[in-house]
Amino acid sequence: MATEQPTHGRTTGRWIAGVILGGAAVATIVPLVWMIMIAFQSPRAIIAPDWEFDFSLDNFAEIFDTDAVFGTQVVNSLVLVLAATALTLVISAFASYSLSQLHWSRRTVLVVLTLAGLLQVIPPMTLVPGLYVTLLNYDLVGTLGGLILLNTVFNLPFAVIMTKFYFDTIPGELRESASIDGAGELRVFRAVMLPLAAPGIAAVAIFTAIQVWNEFLFGLVFTAGGREAPITVGIAALIQPQEIKFGAMAAVGVVTAVPIVLLAVVANRQIVAGLTRGAVKG
């Protein structure tokens, strides 16, 4: 939408747009920078009433102390992200390929997509009572395995819907001609279809990884919060009403946020696709 205004109107418009976006940028960046500054403040300067910056790495030293659990929790979160993302991708790629290309009836596809959409709509908290008993029955409460499964299940609807739309753009003749050449279904899928859907799958992968890394609710209610908990739950443990450890809290916040912001800079396009496309069409 290029502005087609008389010259003076156009410059004023640009000024206003610039001011609005400048304000938004400041409002976005200042809170994040403040957290980073607190993380690198000495504990004394954090509580000092005046404006003072006293650079120190004490807060990071505290959270990665040998008997602190954060190191373990960061590893837990990494394992969780890798396992849940991999599972989500494998399950959704196979299922959405089948649904998109292998001649399911329209009604079946519609039912599956509706159910997937429904799971997106339902607040996970409402399913927690049922999930809790289910995990107890499977003996998975308090385990990383349980969290991997739950994160997979709740990221699958989006992954299936989004991947299916990518497979839908591939003409069906491609599969037929590959089959006639003698390639088996699995080979057609792996060698022909998967590469064609790669951009979509990459977007799903990055988006799912972020969701899993950020996940808090399941970690909170299905672990005891110690060495088997993800990092998000570790941060929550620092926010105790009696004594908030501001420095340590900010340091963990930085450790948790920085990888994601870096990812946003590197993989901006995939993230934008993840945040908009699947949801719009779904």
Added chain:
Amino acid sequence: MSTRLEIAPRIAPSGTTSPAARRPFPWFKYLAVAPLAVVFGGLVAYPVGLLVWMAFGRVRLVAGEFRWESVGLDNFARMLDDETFLISLKNSAVFITATVVLTLVLGIVLALATDGLVRGRQIAQNVVIWPAIVAPVVISVVWLLILSPQIGLLNRVLVSLGADPQAWLGDNLGAMASIIVVDVWHWTPIVFLFVYTALRGIDPSVLEAASVDGAGYLRKVRHVVLPLLAPAIAGAAAIRLIMGVKAFDEMYLLTFGGPGTATTVITIYLRSVFFDAFEYGYGAALSITVVGLVLGVLILSFVVRSLIRRTTRGY
């Protein structure tokens, strides 16, 4: 295995069997969806079934095992007298209305402003989405460091300017306003992305025509751009509504539903019924009611939307 199945029809004797019978059973088609079916069956259908079953009973955990005794509809009847539940519904309604409206307005304004830029669109788009991808837990930390009465940025600024420090999260109204601001800061980027993507998709010639007609910028936005963006805005509104119902992390960490019940939204209340009061049956009944309400609102808004569309079609 699948390779052999694919070749099978060619070596099958032709003419003797019907085409349908010659086609091999499509193993791959079914096997490919099997994992999805298993996972959904075990971790969605089964828990939902348990949820419904629990809602109609009194459930106690005795020696690691669940004991269930039927209470009929008691759990559902109890809701009507449950003041905290009604308060949490009201709080959720306030929170959702405020955050949906504010994120929509800000997101649309930001999208229009970004579109007006000549340079730096990519950078603007990059920076603006940061809040949406950082963990809600970290967002809570960020805002705790701003709103904290002792060390927070906001009170420091106020004091520096000679004003009195405020309690923010410690005050009923302040706490609700705070979590609304935090949510708006967090999720405006989503609306921005939706609207901005739609905006980039508008055919420039439509807008040029409007300009040639001499329409001013605001009139053009009002009469040409916004109607074209309506589907994207409606989509963003629906998603923000659902996100509002799901919202949990920030309230849990910033206010824990307090002070008192001032910010006890529905998810916060559900957690406490289940994990603090151990009322499994009642918690399940509440859950089902909430899901019903969400679906009801969504269906209603779809119906209203299609009605509006039908009545305005002649216009």
